Amino acid sequence: MKVVLFAEFKAGAYSGGRAHAWLMAEGLATFCESVVVVTREVPAFWDECCEFPAHNRIAVICDAALRYHPNHDADVVVCVPSLSSDWTVYARAIDAADQMGARLVLLDFEAPSWFNARNVAKRKPHQVLSWKLIGARCDAILSSTGYGAEQARAYYTWGNPAKAFLHCAPSINSLAADRATGEPRRRVICIARMTETTRHKGVEQLKRFLCDRLTGYELLIIGRTEPAILEELRAVAAHHAITIVNHHGLSEVDKYRAIRESALMLFLSDFEGYGYPPLEAAYCGVPSILRPLAVFREVQRDAPFYWAEDQSPEAVLDQAFDQTERAARAAALAHVGECAAFPAYVKRLRKVMDVIIEKPAMSGRGGAGALLLRFVGLAATLARTSRARRWGMK
Numbered sequence: 001m002k003v004v005l006f007a008e009f010k011a012g013a014y015s016g017g018r019a020h021a022w023l024m025a026e027g028l029a030t031f032c033e034s035v036v037v038v039t040r041e042v043p044a045f046w047d048e049c050c051e052f053p054a055h056n057r058i059a060v061i062c063d064a065a066l067r068y069h070p071n072h073d074a075d076v077v078v079c080v081p082s083l084s085s086d087w088t089v090y091a092r093a094i095d096a097a098d099q100m101g102a103r104l105v106l107l108d109f110e111a112p113s114w115f116n117a118r119n120v121a122k123r124k125p126h127q128v129l130s131w132k133l134i135g136a137r138c139d140a141i142l143s144s145t146g147y148g149a150e151q152a153r154a155y156y157t158w159g160n161p162a163k164a165f166l167h168c169a170p171s172i173n174s175l176a177a178d179r180a181t182g183e184p185r186r187r188v189i190c191i192a193r194m195t196e197t198t199r200h201k202g203v204e205q206l207k208r209f210l211c212d213r214l215t216g217y218e219l220l221i222i223g224r225t226e227p228a229i230l231e232e233l234r235a236v237a238a239h240h241a242i243t244i245v246n247h248h249g250l251s252e253v254d255k256y257r258a259i260r261e262s263a264l265m266l267f268l269s270d271f272e273g274y275g276y277p278p279l280e281a282a283y284c285g286v287p288s289i290l291r292p293l294a295v296f297r298e299v300q301r302d303a304p305f306y307w308a309e310d311q312s313p314e315a316v317l318d319q320a321f322d323q324t325e326r327a328a329r330a331a332a333l334a335h336v337g338e339c340a341a342f343p344a345y346v347k348r349l350r351k352v353m354d355v356i357i358e359k360p361a362m363s364g365r366g367g368a369g370a371l372l373l374r375f376v377g378l379a380a381t382l383a384r385t386s387r388a389r390r391w392g393m394k
Contacts, residue, residue, distance in 0.1 A: 001033060074100050078107060169345070202268030222247050279340040
């Protein structure tokens with residue numbers, strides 16, 4: 001099996017979606033004949049992936065216009081979406097699939113209709129129209145969970161009626177976790193962006209957990225946090241003698257070391273398409289307190305401590321810190337961690353790719369939607385090239 005993956009990585013940026021796409025490439029490389037990643041920039045975490053078993057088998061094409069000139073045919077083309085107004089990545093993926101007669105797969109993070117129904121900050125139609133247009137021309141939409149695949153089926157109703165809605169739970173970077181060492185101390189960890197546009201990540205809920213039960217603890221927030229929100233949290237924490245520390249831009253190993261040095265993870269997001277941090281904590285044997293979201297129930301089952309808004313934060317903290325309760329959950333945490341590890345993911349991914357490769361590729365991916373993607377993508381590429389030339393001349 002030969003795979004080409006189109007993705008908009010950014011050299012200095014990290015996100016769960018980008019990490020998912022890169023780990024997918026690492027997983028595919030373990031059993032595919034060839035894996036090519038077409039991108040504009042090598043991601044910041046490239047160097048941290050060198051220890052993956054088939055890392056050197058991934059061919060990377062860095063091209064400002066995302067051009068791919070195949071030396072041989074591919075069987076599958078994977079497109080990774082973004083919220084960018086530059087639609088080049090979609091146009092190039094469609095063109096490559098057409099030229100090679102390959103199956104076209106859209107990597108689904110969360111369907112926009114699902115996201116907008118659960119969040120105050122909405123995804124605007126112009127941000128996700130490209131998703132709908134390419135989804136109409138796909139042979140498969142690949143989600144992270146079964147629940148996510150149901151939401152995708154309800155959203156991607158245009159176009160190819162034969163497209164499959166599949167799911168494959170992604171891996172965490174378990175190789176980095178294995179290199180990290182640390183002993184738990186009086187620390188609670190939270191891995192989330194805390195900004196005005198990501199209030200669904202649990203800013204308000206986190207304030208409620210800053211109570212006397214955490215007196216003497218350090219709350220470590222890993223993720224970009226706006227100064228105003230950090231000040232807001234510290235003002236509440238001061239009343240309970242809780243220290244708040246904020247870091248971002250940590251290496252994968254440093255992140256896992258921080259998790260291993262924590263007694264508990266608070267991950268109080270109101271919405272997640274998957275939710276990596278509690279899986280990373282489970283792999284390290286650290287319990288989490290989560291909201292009872294459908295994706296958590298599906299992937300983590302009974303391993304976390306679930307908290308509903310009508311419950312007392314102190315009560316669920318007491319439960320999480322109870323040594324008898326934690327011992328009883330150790331086996332559940334270990335099982336979740338094992339499923340989230342890279343080797344288990346490779347087995348799931350291989351099964352899903354076998355299903356995809358059995359499908360005949362859609363013929364005639366053209367039409368108005370494809371033309372619009374190509375036109376907008378070409379215009380964005382020309383504008384980008386023009387700007388680069390002007391700056392270069394200066």
